[in-house]
Amino acid sequence: NWITQQWEVIVVGAGPAGIIVATRMAEAGQNTLLLEAGGPSYGITGGDLDGRRPARTNLTRVDVPGLFKSIFDDENGLVCNLNSYGGCTVGGSSAINAGGHFEPPASDYDLYFPLGWKSKDMQNATRRLYARQPSTNLTSRNGIRYLQSGYTAARKWLVEGLGFEDIDINGKADKKTEVFGHPVFDYADGQRGGPTITYLPAALERSNLQLQTGVKVIRVERKGSQVTGVAALINGVMEFIPISPKGRVILSSGAFQSPSLLMFSGIGNPRVLSRLQLAGKLSPTLRSSQWIKLNAVGRGLFDNPHVTIALEGPDIEDYTYSYESPSPIDKVLYLQNRSGPYTFASVTTVFWDTLTRPDGSVAGLQGTIDSSGPPRQYLFSEDLTPKQYPMMGQKLINNAVGNRHTVGMNIHGTSGMKSTGNVVLGKDFSCGPDSNVYYSNPKDAEDIASFIHKIFRGLSSSGLTPVNIPQNATQPEIQTYITTPSYYTSGTSNQWSSSCRIGSCVDVNTTVVGMENLHVVDSAIIMPLSVPPQFGIMVAAERASDLILGMIEERK
Numbered sequence: 001n002w003i004t005q006q007w008e009v010i011v012v013g014a015g016p017a018g019i020i021v022a023t024r025m026a027e028a029g030q031n032t033l034l035l036e037a038g039g040p041s042y043g044i045t046g047g048d049l050d051g052r053r054p055a056r057t058n059l060t061r062v063d064v065p066g067l068f069k070s071i072f073d074d075e076n077g078l079v080c081n082l083n084s085y086g087g088c089t090v091g092g093s094s095a096i097n098a099g100g101h102f103e104p105p106a107s108d109y110d111l112y113f114p115l116g117w118k119s120k121d122m123q124n125a126t127r128r129l130y131a132r133q134p135s136t137n138l139t140s141r142n143g144i145r146y147l148q149s150g151y152t153a154a155r156k157w158l159v160e161g162l163g164f165e166d167i168d169i170n171g172k173a174d175k176k177t178e179v180f181g182h183p184v185f186d187y188a189d190g191q192r193g194g195p196t197i198t199y200l201p202a203a204l205e206r207s208n209l210q211l212q213t214g215v216k217v218i219r220v221e222r223k224g225s226q227v228t229g230v231a232a233l234i235n236g237v238m239e240f241i242p243i244s245p246k247g248r249v250i251l252s253s254g255a256f257q258s259p260s261l262l263m264f265s266g267i268g269n270p271r272v273l274s275r276l277q278l279a280g281k282l283s284p285t286l287r288s289s290q291w292i293k294l295n296a297v298g299r300g301l302f303d304n305p306h307v308t309i310a311l312e313g314p315d316i317e318d319y320t321y322s323y324e325s326p327s328p329i330d331k332v333l334y335l336q337n338r339s340g341p342y343t344f345a346s347v348t349t350v351f352w353d354t355l356t357r358p359d360g361s362v363a364g365l366q367g368t369i370d371s372s373g374p375p376r377q378y379l380f381s382e383d384l385t386p387k388q389y390p391m392m393g394q395k396l397i398n399n400a401v402g403n404r405h406t407v408g409m410n411i412h413g414t415s416g417m418k419s420t421g422n423v424v425l426g427k428d429f430s431c432g433p434d435s436n437v438y439y440s441n442p443k444d445a446e447d448i449a450s451f452i453h454k455i456f457r458g459l460s461s462s463g464l465t466p467v468n469i470p471q472n473a474t475q476p477e478i479q480t481y482i483t484t485p486s487y488y489t490s491g492t493s494n495q496w497s498s499s500c501r502i503g504s505c506v507d508v509n510t511t512v513v514g515m516e517n518l519h520v521v522d523s524a525i526i527m528p529l530s531v532p533p534q535f536g537i538m539v540a541a542e543r544a545s546d547l548i549l550g551m552i553e554e555r556k
């Protein structure tokens with residue numbers, strides 16, 4: 001019985017980090033239980049989604065990259081309220097994201113990570129990831145690139161006009177200044193990849209790894225600094241799942257849930273712990289003398305500040321992906337040949353730049369161009385009050401109608417941004433971000449505005465015109481625009497990280513400070529990167545696996 005047997009390792013959360021760390025533990029012979037609150041996702045996990053699979057296939061819309069935006073329109077069990085800023089399903093957010101797969105530059109590790117996590121320390125882990133996880137910047141089996149009108153115009157603008165270098169993005173991963181290229185996706189043969197496809201199936205064939213879905217861990221149970229197991233809700237019933245005397249628990253529940261689980265386990269800011277105790281949320285057997293007062297839990301939460309700019313041009317043809325009524329030609333092209341627009345998640349173009357500030361620190365900046373534009377009729381509508389809800393940008397772009405000559409450009413602040421927030425517990429004790437995440441340090445807005453101002457200078461040569469910001473806007477005007485809430489400037493980027501940092505919340509071995517056998521391995525432990533985070537999270541999970549296995553070996 002998996003609930004009562006004593007596991008050597010329990011991993012909480014089957015997102016990209018959890019799947020990788022559980023796989024590596026099992027491969028090293030550890031009896032491993034992987035717990036996931038959500039349910040199936042990809043076809044191979046038994047996902048079905050209302051029985052609306054494309055006919056005679058084992059595909060769900062998770063598998064079909066071009067359907068990724070449809071997931072947010074119809075939050076059909078893949079985005080549960082447990083983790084409202086991402087996927088709550090096998091694969092975590094890797095099952096619902098755009099699949100962008102970008103190796104961080106060595107400078108991210110060398111500048112921002114602690115000793116033991118510098119670029120030379122990450123080389124083996126990176127190599128192992130490349131060996132296991134295929135990726136491509138040409139997604140269509142027939143070798144044709146689709147929906148390229150935005151790419152062509154942007155290339156004229158940024159490469160021919162402004163001198164950005166057109167590169168193979170992961171081939172030259174260390175270059176992040178004035179570079180441009182095709183996005184790299186973690187897909188293979190026109191279908192979504194990621195660890196659910198590349199790590200999990202082989203791991204599940206082992207007798208010493210068990211995946212249990214529909215299990216929501218509530219807290220870790222512990223005696224002082226020793227975890228004894230986890231308390232979890234299974235079919236609405238609270239159960240205790242023990243670990244062996246030398247066992248370990250690894251939290252891989254994501255940038256919100258991992259810090260939150262620590263708090264519910266009596267580890268965190270004492271004021272928060274008192275509140276939880278008063279509400280009866282802490283373990284009844286945990287005395288307050290055993291609390292671990294650790295203010296770093298939840299502190300440093302990062303997400304990329306961003307702005308969407310609609311770009312209009314006579315040669316632009318935007319495209320609307322649809323789950324309910326896809327273009328018949330494109331549907332056949334996909335189902336019969338794994339070719340066409342549905343082989344990728346709408347982003348056609350990526351570019352990066354850096355800005356060195358007077359104090360020598362560096363701000364990272366990223367742009368992407370989508371294949372469709374935000375809906376024109378919303379652009380100047382005043383009766384629409386901005387609402388801060390997850391995935392708003394994607395919902396809007398997905399609803400694009402009307403003008404067929406617009407693409408959406410997303411500009412993000414990345415590594416070196418100075419604003420961070422905290423994971424906080426709301427009135428109902430669910431976790432979320434505080435208001436400090438974006439622009440609490442005005443320098444970030446200044447840097448992003450400088451970048452937009454810089455690139456706008458070359459825009460007219462491409463035939464593109466910005467719709468929601470005047471092309472001749474001054475840098476201060478752009479700064480005001482991006483910090484004023486609107487459909488284009490509010491909402492999350494959903495690239496959360498850095499809320500349980502190495503060195504303050506966990507040590508260099510990923511052990512929670514003050515604990516002996518409790519780890520955090522996921523987006524919470526990585527620093528803000530120059531690239532979207534999933535690649536770096538997967539490498540961190542590979543690196544953490546080595547470190548944890550080293551500790552297990554030492555204790556033998």
Ligand SMILES: Cc1cc2nc3c(=O)[nH]c(=O)nc-3n(C[C@H](O)[C@H](O)[C@H](O)COP(=O)(O)OP(=O)(O)OC[C@H]3O[C@@H](n4cnc5c(N)ncnc54)[C@H](O)[C@@H]3O)c2cc1C
Binds near residue numbers: 088096218533534
């Ligand atoms: C819409 C969207 C688009 C994105 N696009 C990209 C992109 O193109 N490229 C990129 O690099 N990144 C992208 N990201 C970000 C990326 O997907 C995440 O950074 C990454 O998935 C985080 O991995 P993780 O393992 O830390 O956590 P998660 O992916 O959040 O996985 C955590 C898992 O733990 C489970 N869990 C949580 N709490 C519990 C609990 N108490 N008990 C049991 N299970 C629990 C959750 O259900 C979830 O499955 C995107 C994210 C979103 C939402």
